[in-house]
Amino acid sequence: MEKELQQIKETILEEVKKIKDSQVLRDLELKYLGRKGELTTILRGLTKLDGEDKKKVGALANTIKNEIYTVFKDLKSSIEEKGREEFVDVTLPGKKSERGHLHPITLIQNELEDVFSSMGFMVLDGPELESEYYNFEALNIPAHHPARDMQDTFYIQGNETEKGAGGKSDLVMRTHTSPVQVRAMQKYGAPLRCVAPGRVYRCEATDAVHEHTFDQMEGLMIDENISISNMIAVMKELLKGVFGREMEVRVRPGYFPFVEPGIELDIKCTICGGAKCPSCKHSGWLEILPAGMVHPNVLRHGGIDPDKYSGFAFGLGLTRLAMMKYGINDIRLFNGGDLRFLKQF
Numbered sequence: 001m002e003k004e005l006q007q008i009k010e011t012i013l014e015e016v017k018k019i020k021d022s023q024v025l026r027d028l029e030l031k032y033l034g035r036k037g038e039l040t041t042i043l044r045g046l047t048k049l050d051g052e053d054k055k056k057v058g059a060l061a062n063t064i065k066n067e068i069y070t071v072f073k074d075l076k077s078s079i080e081e082k083g084r085e086e087f088v089d090v091t092l093p094g095k096k097s098e099r100g101h102l103h104p105i106t107l108i109q110n111e112l113e114d115v116f117s118s119m120g121f122m123v124l125d126g127p128e129l130e131s132e133y134y135n136f137e138a139l140n141i142p143a144h145h146p147a148r149d150m151q152d153t154f155y156i157q158g159n160e161t162e163k164g165a166g167g168k169s170d171l172v173m174r175t176h177t178s179p180v181q182v183r184a185m186q187k188y189g190a191p192l193r194c195v196a197p198g199r200v201y202r203c204e205a206t207d208a209v210h211e212h213t214f215d216q217m218e219g220l221m222i223d224e225n226i227s228i229s230n231m232i233a234v235m236k237e238l239l240k241g242v243f244g245r246e247m248e249v250r251v252r253p254g255y256f257p258f259v260e261p262g263i264e265l266d267i268k269c270t271i272c273g274g275a276k277c278p279s280c281k282h283s284g285w286l287e288i289l290p291a292g293m294v295h296p297n298v299l300r301h302g303g304i305d306p307d308k309y310s311g312f313a314f315g316l317g318l319t320r321l322a323m324m325k326y327g328i329n330d331i332r333l334f335n336g337g338d339l340r341f342l343k344q345f
């Protein structure tokens with residue numbers, strides 16, 4: 001009998017080791033400790049023993065029974081504990097994750113890219129760290145030319161060998177997207193239709209309408225017999241695409257060394273409706289679209305024959321356009337990182 005008890009204890013302990021879930025544990029409990037369980041049956045057999053034997057075997061049986069009970073109890077609570085850790089209440093309402101959204105400049109850039117794609121323009125990229133050659137020289141602004149002072153430039157240490165620059169060329173943060181004009185001409189030749197949106201940099205004091213970092217979109221169209229009327233038509237289409245209606249505009253002569261003739265296209269200030277405010281420098285109008293016919297020297301730098309081809313170019317102020325469209329009265333908001341501002345778009 002003692003042997004039998006030891007035997008069953010070992011079997012139980014052996015089987016218990018393999019258990020990982022509570023159902024199997026319950027089955028095992030029933031098998032050994034239930035009313036008809038194996039251990040219970042042996043214990044019941046104790047009554048048939050007599051005297052000393054009963055005492056001795058009874059004590060052993062009790063110890064083994066308690067031992068087995070403890071093992072079952074511990075195992076049960078450890079399985080329950082694990083179950084609690086893994087429990088996921090799928091009926092709980094989820095945490096609302098905030099969705100990101102596009103920056104107002106990106107929104108307006110995307111809209112314009114669509115307008116221009118529909119007119120057969122490619123969308124191009126150019127480097128923001130640009131050579132002086134492409135930023136100035138190739139655009140008909142030679143070194144020491146007073147026109148270099150029109151744009152306050154961040155000069156960067158270092159230089160680069162540029163095709164056409166006749167050697168090394170210093171580096172600048174591009175002051176406009178116009179350098180992409182000559183890059184595009186050299187790469188694709190004529191005829192050519194492209195826009196090039198991107199960031200530009202000027203060493204300027206900051207106020208409601210000036211920022212050191214802002215966005216432009218360059219436009220360029222070159223073909224045989226391109227005239228100013230083509231230019232005006234495309235620019236009108238562009239403004240209609242952005243504002244969804246015909247815009248009130250005025251055209252003034254403008255000077256840029258890389259176009260001849262050059263013009264400035266202004267739109268009626270959308271902040272004050274022409275009543276004059278700080279956003280339009282109290283003029284009622286906003287300079288938004290400088291443009292002109294590409295200068296023959298620029299075509300030559302791009303490897304295009306000015307006797308055969310002509311073209312127009314414009315440099316749209318994307319940042320300013322976004323201000324007009326959304327009625328934003330301070331340019332510093334765009335890169336200011338204030339989420340209260342950005343979340344409105």
Ligand code: PHE
Nearest residue numbers: 176178256290291313314315
């Ligand atoms: N690049 C000029 C500027 O930023 C704008 C411009 C582009 C003017 C193309 C004419 C033609 O000031």
